[in-house]
Amino acid sequence: MLHIPILRKGTPYRSVETETAVHYRTREPFVEYSRANTGLVQRDLNSQGEAHKILSAFTVAELMEISKRAGKHFGDDELPLGDSLQSPQQYVESVSATTGLPWVMVRRNMTKIRGVMEEIETVLRGLTRLPDLELLDRGHGRVDGNAVSFYPRGHSLGVILPSNSPGVHALWVPAIAMKTPLVLKPGSSEPWSPYRIAQAFIKAGLPKEVFGYYPTGHAGGGEILRRCGRGMLFGDVGAAKAWQGDPRIEIHGPGYSKIIIGADQADNWEKYLDVMVESIVQNSGRSCVNASSIWVTKHSREIADALAQRLAKVTPREESDPQAEIAPFANPDVARRLSSVIDGDMDSDVTDATAKYRDGSRVAEYQNCTYLLPTILHVNSAEHALANREFLFPFATVVEVKNDELPEVCGPTLVATALTSDQQLINRMLASPHIGRLNVGPLSTMKISWDQPHEGNLFDHLYARRAFQMAS
Amino acid sequence: MSTTLNAKKAVAKKALDAHVRKIVGWHFDPDTGSPFWLNFAKQKKWDPRKDVKCYEDLERFGNFQDEWLRGGPVRKWVPKAYANSPISIFETGGSTGVPKARINVNDFRTDYENFSDTLPDKFFPKGANWLSLGPTGPRRLRMAVEHLCQHRGGICFMVDLDPRWVIKLLRRGQIQEAELYKSHVVDQGLTLLKAHDINCMFTTPKLLEAICEKVSLKKLGIKGIFCGGTEMTPQFHRFAVEELLDGIYFAPTYGNTLMGLATHKAPTKEDNWAIIYYPPAPRAILEVVDPDKTDNLVEYGATGRVRLTTLTKEFFVPRFLERDECEREAPCDQYPWDGVRNVRPFSRFQKNVVEGVY
Numbered sequence: 072m073l074h075i076p077i078l079r080k081g082t083p084y085r086s087v088e089t090e091t092a093v094h095y096r097t098r099e100p101f102v103e104y105s106r107a108n109t110g111l112v113q114r115d116l117n118s119q120g121e122a123h124k125i126l127s128a129f130t131v132a133e134l135m136e137i138s139k140r141a142g143k144h145f146g147d148d149e150l151p152l153g154d155s156l157q158s159p160q161q162y163v164e165s166v167s168a169t170t171g172l173p174w175v176m177v178r179r180n181m182t183k184i185r186g187v188m189e190e191i192e193t194v195l196r197g198l199t200r201l202p203d204l205e206l207l208d209r210g211h212g213r214v215d216g217n218a219v220s221f222y223p224r225g226h227s228l229g230v231i232l233p234s235n236s237p238g239v240h241a242l243w244v245p246a247i248a249m250k251t252p253l254v255l256k257p258g259s260s261e262p263w264s265p266y267r268i269a270q271a272f273i274k275a276g277l278p279k280e281v282f283g284y285y286p287t288g289h290a291g292g293g294e295i296l297r298r299c300g301r302g303m304l305f306g307d308v309g310a311a312k313a314w315q316g317d318p319r320i321e322i323h324g325p326g327y328s329k330i331i332i333g334a335d336q337a338d339n340w341e342k343y344l345d346v347m348v349e350s351i352v353q354n355s356g357r358s359c360v361n362a363s364s365i366w367v368t369k370h371s372r373e374i375a376d377a378l379a380q381r382l383a384k385v386t387p388r389e390e391s392d393p394q395a396e397i398a399p400f401a402n403p404d405v406a407r408r409l410s411s412v413i414d415g416d417m418d419s420d421v422t423d424a425t426a427k428y429r430d431g432s433r434v435a436e437y438q439n440c441t442y443l444l445p446t447i448l449h450v451n452s453a454e455h456a457l458a459n460r461e462f463l464f465p466f467a468t469v470v471e472v473k474n475d476e477l478p479e480v481c482g483p484t485l486v487a488t489a490l491t492s493d494q495q496l497i498n499r500m501l502a503s504p505h506i507g508r509l510n511v512g513p514l515s516t517m518k519i520s521w522d523q524p525h526e527g528n529l530f531d532h533l534y535a536r537r538a539f540q541m542a543s
Numbered sequence: 544m545s546t547t548l549n550a551k552k553a554v555a556k557k558a559l560d561a562h563v564r565k566i567v568g569w570h571f572d573p574d575t576g577s578p579f580w581l582n583f584a585k586q587k588k589w590d591p592r593k594d595v596k597c598y599e600d601l602e603r604f605g606n607f608q609d610e611w612l613r614g615g616p617v618r619k620w621v622p623k624a625y626a627n628s629p630i631s632i633f634e635t636g637g638s639t640g641v642p643k644a645r646i647n648v649n650d651f652r653t654d655y656e657n658f659s660d661t662l663p664d665k666f667f668p669k670g671a672n673w674l675s676l677g678p679t680g681p682r683r684l685r686m687a688v689e690h691l692c693q694h695r696g697g698i699c700f701m702v703d704l705d706p707r708w709v710i711k712l713l714r715r716g717q718i719q720e721a722e723l724y725k726s727h728v729v730d731q732g733l734t735l736l737k738a739h740d741i742n743c744m745f746t747t748p749k750l751l752e753a754i755c756e757k758v759s760l761k762k763l764g765i766k767g768i769f770c771g772g773t774e775m776t777p778q779f780h781r782f783a784v785e786e787l788l789d790g791i792y793f794a795p796t797y798g799n800t801l802m803g804l805a806t807h808k809a810p811t812k813e814d815n816w817a818i819i820y821y822p823p824a825p826r827a828i829l830e831v832v833d834p835d836k837t838d839n840l841v842e843y844g845a846t847g848r849v850r851l852t853t854l855t856k857e858f859f860v861p862r863f864l865e866r867d868e869c870e871r872e873a874p875c876d877q878y879p880w881d882g883v884r885n886v887r888p889f890s891r892f893q894k895n896v897v898e899g900v901y
Contacts, residue, residue, distance in 0.1 A: 088778040108778045110752035114786060117756060293718060313716045417823045 074106040074153045078269060080114050080122065081279025083153075086111075090286065091259050095171040095391075095401040095439055101168065105264045106288040113522010115283060116227075116298040122252035122281045123226040131204045134248040135191045140275035141268075142188030146181065150270040150492045152263075162267055165340035166237055169260045171440070175386070176354055180238040187241040191248050197523065198245065198530040202501045207250065210538050220539035225319070227252040227283075228533065231292045232265060233305040234258030234401075235463060236359040239323065240268060242529065243303055247272060247281070250493055251533050254299050257421055258402050272488065301533055312532050321527045323395050325461045326359030326485030326507075328516045331500075333491025334368040334434030341377070343490050343513055347467075348381050350488065350516040352445060355398040360486045360508075362516045363412065363461040364468045366478075371471035375424040375449040382445035382465060383428035387437035397465060403441035410443060412432050420451040424469075455494035478503050486516040506534040551603035551879035555824060559880070560597040562825035566854040567595045575624040579611070580859060582619075598828070602851060606837060607863040612643035612801075620646045634681035635800040637707055642681065643796065645800055650857045651683050654803035655691040656849065657823055658796070661806045662695075666792030670696040671742035676750050677772050679703040681719050683800050684772065688745040691769075700739060702731045706748070729753045736763045747772040748779055755787040770806075771796035774887050777816035796820070797886050801860055802851050804825045806850040808875060808882065817885050821878035828852045832873035837864060843873045848889060866892060 072091070076083035086105035092223065094101040126134070129535035149156040157165070159181070168178045187194055195204060206212035226418035228246045232255060233239060246253055255265040269282040285291060296302040302320040304310065311324030330339060330347055339396055352361035367374060388395040410433050417423070424447045427434075435442045445465035450458045458470050459482050472480050478487065478500050488510040490501055508523065571575045571584050571591045584591055589603060610882040621630060625648050628749040633651070674690035679701060680684040692699035732754060735741065744765055746754070752772055754760065760768070768791055770783070775795050784793055797820040798804040805820035805827075822829040829849040833839045841847035849865040870888045872882035 087781050088776055108776060108782055110748075110755075110779065110787070113752060113756060176823070217748050297718070297722070313718070383693050 072101060073102050073155065074100060075266055075286070076153060077105045077107050078266075078279075078282055078284035079111075079112075081269075081282050083129070085488075088386070089260065092169040092262065093401065094168045096168075096438065097397055102262065104257075104286045107285040109287065109291045112285050112287055112291045112294045113203045113272050113298065116229075116254065116294065118253065119226040119254075119299065119431060122283075123223070123250075125278050126250045126252055126281050129250065130208045131195070131248060131250070133251065135195065135204075135254060136276075137272065137277050138188050138244075138248050139193040140238055141271040141277070142148045142185045144274045145188060145268060145271035146185040148271075148274070150267055150274060152266065155365075156340070157267065159262075162263060164263060165263050167390050168331060169401060170236070171390075171399040171401045172355065173237065173355075173392065173398060175391045175393045175395055176398065176513075177237065179354070180236060184241050184244065184264070185239045187244050188268075188271075191245060193246055194245050195530075197520075197529055203413060207502070209478070211541070218541065220537045221534040222537055223251065223300070224535050225251075226531060227254050227255075227299045228259065228301045228303060229295035229299030230257045230265075230303045231296060231310075234260035235265040236354055237261060238354065239305055240264050240360065242323070244268060244532060245529055247277065249530060249533050250340045251301070252281040252444055254285065254295050256285050256287055256295055258305075259286075262286060268373060269390075273501075282403045295497065299481070303532075312315075313386065321528070321529075321532050323359060324360070327364070327459055327461055327483055328362050328486040329358050329481055330362050330365045330482050330488045330490065330516065331481065332367045332475055333477070333496045335493045336451045336490045337367060337369045340367065340370050340374050344377055344381065346488065346490075347374075347378060351378070351447075352385060352465045353394055353515065353517045355396065357463055358517065360516050360519060361461075361465070362378040362467055362488070364481075366470050366472055366481055368477075369471065371469045372424075372449055375447050375469040378426035378467070378469070379428050380521045382447060383455045385445050385465065387435060387440070387442045389438075397442055397445065399437070399440035399442045400463075405463070406434055406441045406443050409438065409464070413448075413457070413462070413466075414448070414458075416456045417448075420455055421449075421457055422449040424449050445527045470511075478506065481505070486510065488512075488514055548874065548876055548879060551876065552874050555874075556588075556598075559825040559828070561795065562854055563595060563598050563601065566856065566859060567591050568603075569856050570622065570623075570722075570859040573623075575622055575800040577620050577622045577859075579619040593748045595626055598852075601861045604839065604861040606850075607860050609643055609863065612645065613641040617644055617646060620858070622857065623692065631686065632681065633683040633800045637681070643800070644681075645685070645858055645860075648695060648857050650803065651687045652690050652694075652856050654798075654823060654826070655687045656694050658804045658806060659691055659694050661770070662767065662794060666848075667695065667769075667794075668766065671766070672740055673699045673743045673745065674702070674727065674732060674735055675699055675744040676702045676739045676744060676754070677704055678747070679710045680704050680705060683798075684745070687804075687872045688769075691745075692743070697743070698783065700735045700741060702728055703730050703734065704747075725749070725753055729757065733757060736760075736765070738860050740764065742766045743769070745769045745771075748775050748783075749773065751787065759789060760787075761789045761791055765791055767792040767854075769796060771798055774822060775818055776887070777818060777885060780810075780818050781816040786798050797883070798866075799851075801858075801863060802829070804854070805883070806828065819872050819882055819884050820851075820886065821875075821880065822851075822873075824878075824880045826853070827853050828854070828880070831869060832883060834868070834889075837862075841871050845871050849883060849886065865889075 076085050088106040089103045090106050091100035091103050149158050163177045218335045228251045231241045257265045273279045305323045311322045314320045385396045443464040448468045450468045450470050482504045487506045570580045593769045628648045631647045634644050636642045675688040690701040795807045803823050805822045808819040830850045834848045850865040851863045853860040866889050867886050869886040870884040872884045
């Protein structure tokens with residue numbers, strides 16, 4: 072069986088302890104990877120400064136060139152994977168095998184990652200807002216005639232990665248061009264992408280020492296976050312809660328992204344149906360930027376019914392089918408448990424609008440795989456336990472509220488698409504501390520512009536500005 | 544399997560059966576037995592003293608219920624023969640609720656003296672001073688490590704650690720507090736190591752990692768480390784030997800309050816850093832059973848749940864299902880009875896529900 076080693080400062084290390092990720096269809100082990108013990112992670116992180124010194128010797132311009140070449144290698148080339156090589160198609164099939172994502176979705180995510188690597192200059196300019204990126208090499212410079220100076224907040228960025236979808240890797244990849252070494256803990260079912268990204272950078276000329284790749288347990292992940300100067304965590308509700316309030320850690324927990332239709336547009340809801348469907352279904356509902364609820368001031372039952380009719384047409388397909396829209400669960404038990412969680416909170420205030428349009432239950436079997444079919448719930452009250460939930464499949468609630476309750480009633484929202492021309496409502500949304508990313512107009516919540524900050528700005532996370540004066 | 548090993552196994556089994564008869568006879572004799580077991584026997588239609596003739600006959604007791612060890616009166620466990628002896632209480636568990644408790648007179652001394660015979664004098668020199676950096680309080684280690692050191696002619700320095708507090712901090716998500724507490728413990732150990740002539744140590748895997756981040760134990764004069772108290776993985780074993788200890792002798796152990804101390808088999812290349820323990824038979828027996836049919840042993844090499852039987856005159860615990868799992872290890876020349884490989888927490892007790900995408 073293929074074995075993926077740990078990378079200790081870029082050098083492969085085969086652990087005595089291994090884990091396997093299974094193929095979602097056969098449930099047979101598909102890949103084995105080394106598992107790092109916590110002490111090993113701790114020991115390696117004691118010398119993070121060395122990797123930082125290596126990257127500091129490069130200019131941002133040089134690192135951007137490396138990043139661009141790495142993007143090409145990532146998308147087009149065979150790259151080392153353990154003792155063998157992995158082609159781009161093998162990468163697509165491997166990610167699909169252990170996460171269940173259909174090939175078309177993996178390719179879409181692959182394009183997204185490659186895009187960030189190749190468009191790194193645009194990304195960096197968007198994140199830094201600096202006209203002259205050499206300023207990061209010098210440590211100081213002038214912007215609009217004013218002196219500015221930045222310093223790195225830490226010697227490395229530790230990232231605890233998820234397994235749900237590889238698109239999230241686009242968020243941390245720019246760290247390299249910002250001279251920040253990476254310490255990566257891959258998701259248990261998705262060891263592929265971070266390893267391949269690291270190999271692409273190494274092939275493009277980046278010294279291997281700037282990459283740590285540590286498949287490890289919960290405790291090992293905790294050490295990465297504790298010991299790296301800066302951290303990034305992708306995690307579920309419980310994992311995110313443990314690190315809330317730690318300014319060193321940028322948390323990417325559940326998004327609870329939403330579409331909000333203002334009273335002024337309530338009667339026009341039908342023309343926004345495509346945006347709603349795309350926001351709920353794209354990437355099989357696995358992203359934090361997928362809409363998990365629709366907030367409206369009227370017509371909630373009609374909207375729920377219309378969405379249910381549209382989503383009932385989404386059914387399981389072959390992994391290689393370019394039309395595939397939903398992914399099976401790599402672990403069937405997870406699908407059943409999530410469905411039980413939903414059913415457990417159902418009561419007379421909630422209607423499963425999709426139930427009458429599908430044959431059989433929400434949990435579906437297709438070619439020996441388990442799926443959760445798209446689910447739209449109509450929920451009578453914003454306070455209901457199901458009103459503001461997020462699950463790992465196309466799931467959304469439709470909730471009816473009063474216009475003047477918006478957006479406060481919606482709670483924390485990573486992406487809000489506001490379908491309204493009501494300037495007062497837009498102003499309230501602009502002023503809301505609970506909305507991370509605001510789309511005004513019919514834009515899918517999934518439409519991401521990578522030069523915009525996403526749950527925090529990576530540059531602001533990695534660098535701080537200091538006061539600076541220099542005698543002329 | 545060699546004829547010699549078969550012969551050794553037969554001798555060991557015969558000794559075990561004889562020991563079982565002796566221990567059951569003792570605990571169920573009204574003149575020497577404990578109130579708990581005497582009362583137990585009264586409620587049965589069979590007589591342990593007559594009906595238990597070999598180890599396998601302990602099946603009649605069913606599985607020992609760990610609830611029996613929670614709560615008092617604790618004197619119910621004291622054999623009448625020891626009624627006037629000084630009694631110690633050793634506890635296990637107790638992070639929440641009532642801990643399990645066992646009484647002890649001299650068992651810990653016997654266990655650790657036997658264990659002492661397995662330690663090489665070159666690395667655990669007779670007369671050397673020790674540092675015990677690990678759990679104390681109501682645990683047997685509080686007295687056992689000091690006794691081991693004294694038995695070998697040394698003086699033992701102690702730093703206490705309250706694992707229940709650590710567990711509480713971790714459950715509350717107060718990781719930083721837990722780290723500070725760990726540093727507090729390690730710093731005390733370092734102070735002692737720098738101030739005194741100490742050559743041997745007991746510590747837990749986590750504390751060993753933590754202390755080795757700060758100093759070279761070898762440079763501080765440590766020659767041998769006896770490590771235990773929590774799960775140890777093969778990778779930790781390798782990491783400790785290859786990267787932490789720089790030639791210091793590493794003696795991993797598996798022990799608990801109910802059993803005593805299982806000794807580590809000297810590692811071979813074929814073991815690939817697996818940690819293999821053998822119980823101190825006939826005083827304690829470890830078996831690996833099918834978690835769903837706990838009367839059935841699994842095959843050698845197969846995974847199952849650990850079942851412990853303790854057979855001393857102070858304490859009788861037949862067929863106690865531990866919260867651990869492992870692989871069943873075949874007897875070897877040094878230990879011609881079943882052992883356990885790579886003991887770790889029982890996986891069925893560890894379930895999480897994940898909600899939310901990210």
